[in-house]
Amino acid sequence: MTIVQEDDSPRQGKPPPATRGATCTHATVECLNAYELIRKYRCITCKAIMMCECDREFGTRFLSHQLDRGSELKTQKRMRVTLGFRPNICRECRGLPAEPAPHDEGYGSTSKVKRYYWRELWFETWRREADWNDAHPDASDDERAAARDQIESEVLQSIKDLHATSPKYVFSEPSQAEVLERYRVEVTNLKAPYVIAPQRGAVIATPDGAVSPEAFATEHFEKMGWWVMPLESQPFHALFGVMMWSLIQDFNDPLLKMVGFAEKNAVDAGVKSGLVNSFLPDDFGSEGYAERRKRAINKHFAEIAHHIEDTEDLLWLFDHWRSYSEDFRQYLWAHRSKDVDRARRLVELLRPQVLLTILRG
Ligand SMILES: [Zn+2]
């Protein structure tokens, strides 16, 4: 895909932005960023940037400040909307199936309906809530909060019903079973009786009382003489944070910007958090980052490769980078010492080549 950056300077032979594209039918457009609420589209032929008429009502009512610019997902470049709203621009208005843009299974929503239909949920909830507020100008705060809760659950239910009868998106991610199959993960089936009244995750009955499935599995392997380390994703985020901070926060990167985010130890403790000021590239996490920084990435891995002959050497590097990576790990929610300790254990236990593959992942 060719990226054409819009700029406002008049050039010879190029019509000014207001008239550019006026005669074009915009037969083929690409969406700049499917994660924006009011999406912007670029015409492949005339390069004009526009929005779809079907978003006009919602956009002008609720998001008027988001209508003149969009940011391209791949590069995070800000681009000016040159044509405003035009009819039949989005895929649905053109009679094409909507393309899914699911959100990651992060700290917010884990349900697939919420991750795939986030935009529909936003739109419908905002609209109904604003209508309710307009109709009840004298409502108290409690009444408004109750109405909001009710609207949220009604909208979620209506989207669930819609998905069950005529799904707009196909949930196309690999299932857990497919992931296990693809990476040939060895699975050990353990059988255990359930307790009648489970409490706080303790659902399995043992002679010593109710325990969680994790504790049950741990005990099973420990009895066989294994040393067991339960893992979720955070230790891997910590591993990434420690081993990659110097690449991501490289001061030679021209797109590096100062960013501020909440101090996560305070968030954990449930107290008012201060702001961490740190540096991240503008396009961090986007598809374009790996492409743009290909040389720097290869150089970074070549540097790590110097240390992988010897686990002691690699652990030295890990310990050396641990404190330097603090800010970046805060950003990744990989700030907890216990997760960093488990990441260090992974460095001790895994073959260096496996580690590199995980980091490159
Ligand atoms: Zn066009």
Ligand SMILES: [Zn+2]
């Ligand atoms: Zn449309």
